[in-house]
Amino acid sequence: MKIKGAKIIIETLLEQGVDTVFGYPGGSVLTIYDELFKYSDKIKHITTCHEQGATHAADGYARATGKTGVVIATSGPGATNLVTGIAAAYLDSTPMVAITGNVPQNLIGRDSFQEVDICGITMPITKHNYIVKDIKKLANVIREAFVIANSGRPGPVLIDVPKDIQIAEAEFENKSKIDEDIVYTNGAKALSTALEIIKSCQRPYIYAGGGVTISNAAEELKAFANIIDAPIGTSMMGLTAVEATNPKFLGMTGMHGTYAANKIMSECDLIVAIGTRFSDRATGNKKEFINGKKVLHIDIDPAEIGKNIPAYVSLVGDVKTVLSNLVQLLNPIKRSDWEERVEQIKNCPDSHLDMDKTRLNPQSVIETVNKYAKDSVIVTDVGQHQMWTAQYYKFPKPRTFITSGGLGAMGFGLGAAIGAAVGTKYKTVLFTSDGSFHMNLNEMATAVSNNLPVVIVVLNNNALGMVRQWQTLFFESRYSCTSLCRQTNYVKLAEAFGMSGQKITQMCELEKAVEESFLHNGPYLIEAVIDSDEKVLPMIPPNGTINDIILKG
Amino acid sequence: MEEKFVMSMLVKNEAGVLTRVSSLFGRRNFNIDSLSVGETLDRAVSRITITAFGDEYVKRQIQLQLEKLHDVIVVKSMNACDCVTRELLLIKVNVAQGNRSEVMEAIAIFRAKVIDITTTSLTVEITGEHSKCNAFLEYLRPFGIVELCRTGVTAIARGSDILEITTKEDKEKEN
Numbered sequence: 001m002k003i004k005g006a007k008i009i010i011e012t013l014l015e016q017g018v019d020t021v022f023g024y025p026g027g028s029v030l031t032i033y034d035e036l037f038k039y040s041d042k043i044k045h046i047t048t049c050h051e052q053g054a055t056h057a058a059d060g061y062a063r064a065t066g067k068t069g070v071v072i073a074t075s076g077p078g079a080t081n082l083v084t085g086i087a088a089a090y091l092d093s094t095p096m097v098a099i100t101g102n103v104p105q106n107l108i109g110r111d112s113f114q115e116v117d118i119c120g121i122t123m124p125i126t127k128h129n130y131i132v133k134d135i136k137k138l139a140n141v142i143r144e145a146f147v148i149a150n151s152g153r154p155g156p157v158l159i160d161v162p163k164d165i166q167i168a169e170a171e172f173e174n175k176s177k178i179d180e181d182i183v184y185t186n187g188a189k190a191l192s193t194a195l196e197i198i199k200s201c202q203r204p205y206i207y208a209g210g211g212v213t214i215s216n217a218a219e220e221l222k223a224f225a226n227i228i229d230a231p232i233g234t235s236m237m238g239l240t241a242v243e244a245t246n247p248k249f250l251g252m253t254g255m256h257g258t259y260a261a262n263k264i265m266s267e268c269d270l271i272v273a274i275g276t277r278f279s280d281r282a283t284g285n286k287k288e289f290i291n292g293k294k295v296l297h298i299d300i301d302p303a304e305i306g307k308n309i310p311a312y313v314s315l316v317g318d319v320k321t322v323l324s325n326l327v328q329l330l331n332p333i334k335r336s337d338w339e340e341r342v343e344q345i346k347n348c349p350d351s352h353l354d355m356d357k358t359r360l361n362p363q364s365v366i367e368t369v370n371k372y373a374k375d376s377v378i379v380t381d382v383g384q385h386q387m388w389t390a391q392y393y394k395f396p397k398p399r400t401f402i403t404s405g406g407l408g409a410m411g412f413g414l415g416a417a418i419g420a421a422v423g424t425k426y427k428t429v430l431f432t433s434d435g436s437f438h439m440n441l442n443e444m445a446t447a448v449s450n451n452l453p454v455v456i457v458v459l460n461n462n463a464l465g466m467v468r469q470w471q472t473l474f475f476e477s478r479y480s481c482t483s484l485c486r487q488t489n490y491v492k493l494a495e496a497f498g499m500s501g502q503k504i505t506q507m508c509e510l511e512k513a514v515e516e517s518f519l520h521n522g523p524y525l526i527e528a529v530i531d532s533d534e535k536v537l538p539m540i541p542p543n544g545t546i547n548d549i550i551l552k553g
Numbered sequence: 554m555e556e557k558f559v560m561s562m563l564v565k566n567e568a569g570v571l572t573r574v575s576s577l578f579g580r581r582n583f584n585i586d587s588l589s590v591g592e593t594l595d596r597a598v599s600r601i602t603i604t605a606f607g608d609e610y611v612k613r614q615i616q617l618q619l620e621k622l623h624d625v626i627v628v629k630s631m632n633a634c635d636c637v638t639r640e641l642l643l644i645k646v647n648v649a650q651g652n653r654s655e656v657m658e659a660i661a662i663f664r665a666k667v668i669d670i671t672t673t674s675l676t677v678e679i680t681g682e683h684s685k686c687n688a689f690l691e692y693l694r695p696f697g698i699v700e701l702c703r704t705g706v707t708a709i710a711r712g713s714d715i716l717e718i719t720t721k722e723d724k725e726k727e728n
Contacts, residue, residue, distance in 0.1 A: 119569065123569075123576055124576060124577075124580045127623065128622075128623040131569075148623060302617050302620070303614065303617035303620070303621055305617075306610070307614060
């Protein structure tokens with residue numbers, strides 16, 4: 001039977017098991033939205049206030065659930081508004097399919113109204129993208145897009161569908177979802193070398209990244225750490241790879257990582273890097289970082305091996321498969337001296353920095369939320385509050401921390417929190433700040449119209465705190481354009497959007513406010529006023545080493 | 554050590570493939586020295602030859618990043634001593650000053666070919682390795698080259714070695 005292109009899109013989405021999409025209607029996607037209307041019992045569409053919010057929501061949805069995030073936008077500005085969200089998904093390896101409408105093919109290339117070359121624009125920030133020029137290819141393009149988005153290292157794929165293709169008809173037959181993945185094989189030599197250095201090293205250190213979570217390999221990681229008797233530090237993206245209470249867990253490494261994680265990493269003789277790309281924020285000075293250490297690099301993306309840090313030996317493949325294979329091939333090894341040294345560093349005072357708790361402070365806010373949040377997904381924007389959350393929140397299980405790690409996109413949080421709340425249907429917390437929140441706070445309307453259980457905690461320091469911190473440390477306190485002097489009344493603002501909220505300025509108000517926010521049905525905002533000079537510590541300055549670590553403000 | 558190298562690849566013959574390949578170089582901060590592209594025996598597949606400059610790291614990264622592109626089927630880094638490289642140049646030389654015979658002599662020595670002639674100019678075609686083409690060009694320069702077209706380098710492996718679409722099974726065998 002012949003059906004319309006727009007209907008083919010919806011039918012193939014259903015084939016892929018999609019039941020939720022995010023987006024924003026417009027002239028070039030009218031036909032798709034008309035079909036969405038007819039299929040509203042099968043696919044739920046969340047309309048955001050801005051397409052950027054929709055991509056961040058699709059991203060948050062995907063990270064919280066492990067499914068593919070789907071976002072739909074119209075041509076021109078609709079499509080360009082997706083760009084930051086697609087880039088965020090690309091840099092953090094989130095599976096996403098973005099569908100954009102475009103002007104009819106006979107108008108393409110003529111600078112028509114709301115025409116933009118979105119394939120050209122998104123080429124460097126997608127795994128692949130398509131412009132569909134033949135209705136007969138539409139169904140298979142969508143199927144292939146889902147395979148690409150999920151296979152190997154996941155990422156976003158964009159499909160641009162001109163309006164005439166949405167209207168044109170073609171024969172269509174439902175097919176079952178393809179679960180195809182790339183299989184990697186490592187040479188026997190790589191495996192034997194890997195086993196050999198694991199056995200012969202004295203001080204192994206596991207450095208786990210976001211790939212562990214993406215690969216659902218938390219159990220395998222713990223088994224591996226136990227069998228080789230190694231502590232685990234993580235990148236920010238890898239933070240939920242092991243529960244924070246795990247005795248092997250040292251916290252985050254890198255620029256704002258814990259003293260323990262960085263110090264122990266600097267003393268190790270073998271780094272087992274798992275599902276991570278050694279970002280500059282995680283390594284600091286690359287030469288010193290690697291000084292005298294061997295690196296065993298495990299990653300699904302062959303291009304990551306040796307890209308930032310040279311590997312002594314590498315195992316390419318799905319982290320879960322590689323780790324369970326290693327666990328099977330190894331006998332338990334005990335390293336008492338190393339364990340003792342690790343414990344010693346872990347227990348030293350520098351490994352436990354606390355903020356001044358006589359005044360309302362970010363650490364107390366985060367720890368209090370932590371008490372109430374249980375298994376909630378924690379989302380952040382970008383800046384100091386993001387680092388504080390990474391440092392002080394005790395994440396209980398994988399996929400409970402969603403943050404823009406690679407791109408570092410301020411304004412990411414509210415959209416992502418909406419996506420996570422839609423995906424988990426459970427209380428979701430957004431830690432944000434006055435800087436980041438002002439970027440995309442419009443999405444409060446989306447949280448309200450869908451009555452989503454999102455608790456928004458705005459850590460308001462009246463400044464662009466992270467930039468201010470750098471200005472304090474490296475620019476002789478010249479606060480160029482970072483003192484905000486905004487007069488925003490966040491509680492009134494929340495109320496104007498149809499939400500409830502409250503402002504707190506003192507420690508004694510904290511517990512009650514958090515309790516109320518969790519008892520509240522629907523979205524709720526807490527504005528917590530903090531000091532402008534509260535710093536993110538410890539800090540290893542850019543290109544620095546553990547010897548440069550700043551522990552006091 | 555930084556050196557010039559040749560990278561050959563087979564890609565799907567689809568719109569935008571060349572942009573994907575060339576923009577990857579820009580995005581990853583690698584420079585393209587020359588690029589040539591054309592259809593293969595199979596019309597659905599094109600062959601792209603790129604010459605670039607860099608050390609082992611750059612060479613390896615370029616290959617691995619290219620292999621990640623969905624439209625790229627296979628990439629091979631060509632070893633300079635195991636492959637034949639050729640470039641084609643079309644050169645228009647000014648011969649108004651009575652230097653025609655000297656130019657003709659050079660054409661004979663370099664085994665180039667005259668493909669068009671007027672009373673004031675000669676149009677010459679030369680194919681050869683990059684260095685030979687450069688030497689010819691340098692010789693002609695003082696006579697006054699008025700126009701130059703270069704195709705960019707293309708390369709093919711010596712012997713029975715061919716660049717072909719490798720299947721998953723082939724890759725496993727290699728390992």
